Amino acid sequence: MGKFEVLDHPLIQHKLTLIRDKKIGTKIFRETVNEISTLMAYEVSRDMPLEDVTVETPMATTVKKQLAGKKVAIIPILRAGLGMVDGILELIPAAKVGHIGMYRDETTLKPHEYFVKLPSDIDQRQLLVVDPMLATGGSAIMAIDALKKRGATNIKFVCLVAAPEGVKALQTKYPDVDIYTASLDEKLNEDGYIIPGLGDAGDRLFGTK
Numbered sequence: 001m002g003k004f005e006v007l008d009h010p011l012i013q014h015k016l017t018l019i020r021d022k023k024i025g026t027k028i029f030r031e032t033v034n035e036i037s038t039l040m041a042y043e044v045s046r047d048m049p050l051e052d053v054t055v056e057t058p059m060a061t062t063v064k065k066q067l068a069g070k071k072v073a074i075i076p077i078l079r080a081g082l083g084m085v086d087g088i089l090e091l092i093p094a095a096k097v098g099h100i101g102m103y104r105d106e107t108t109l110k111p112h113e114y115f116v117k118l119p120s121d122i123d124q125r126q127l128l129v130v131d132p133m134l135a136t137g138g139s140a141i142m143a144i145d146a147l148k149k150r151g152a153t154n155i156k157f158v159c160l161v162a163a164p165e166g167v168k169a170l171q172t173k174y175p176d177v178d179i180y181t182a183s184l185d186e187k188l189n190e191d192g193y194i195i196p197g198l199g200d201a202g203d204r205l206f207g208t209k
């Protein structure tokens with residue numbers, strides 16, 4: 001079974017509480033999602049592989065560590081996942097970015113894919129699939145289906161708020177995918193929204209509603 005981690009750094013927790021407040025407007029919501037994403041990227045990248053490299057300092061030649069291999073691609077699930085990309089790029093600026101467009105039918109709660117554009121070498125990269133909300137898990141699973149179909153093997157899923165139902169569904173379908181969240185919330189309501197959650201992340205990020 002992959003990892004399931006709630007990233008409980010005090011700054012992450014504080015900032016998440018800020019944006020749960022329904023009175024917070026688009027500007028602060030967007031900025032804070034980016035800040036949380038930067039902090040989460042720091043934690044999520046802890047186990048990135050290193051390799052030895054020879055470096056000449058002004059004083060001596062030495063063997064030290066650098067990141068190994070082809071590194072990272074960030075895969076936001078549109079729209080709301082876009083809100084996390086810039087924050088992660090602050091720490092991993094050379095990451096490639098692939099996009100998967102997905103919307104959830106409001107009555108059936110089933111996800112529908114409408115766009116896929118990915119770097120050509122996703123099979124060689126550590127993929128960070130990002131979406132603020134893991135509710136039923138349908139969107140995350142369909143996005144990971146799309147990536148695996150194209151050869152991806154090394155996937156982490158990063159969200160801000162997860163429902164127990166979504167975590168279970170994703171772990172059951174893809175036990176090899178590590179899940180990182182800033183909070184494991186209580187439950188889903190009858191409309192498939194996370195309780196207490198933060199509402200509709202896409203609408204709050206982009207000011208649609």
Ligand SMILES: O=P(O)(O)OC[C@H]1O[C@H](OP(=O)(O)OP(=O)(O)O)[C@H](O)[C@@H]1O
Nearest residue numbers: 078079080103104135136137138139202
């Ligand atoms: O786990 P699930 O039950 O699939 O729900 C979570 C999905 O729902 C939201 O997207 P939405 O469909 O609202 O699209 P948007 O990002 O364009 O607003 C959210 O950003 C996730 O992608």
Ligand SMILES: O=c1cc[nH]c(=O)[nH]1
Nearest residue numbers: 135193194199200201
């Ligand atoms: O609570 C939820 C559930 C799905 N999508 C959201 O944006 N919010």
Ligand SMILES: [Mg+2]
Nearest residue numbers: 200201202203
């Ligand atoms: Mg939405």
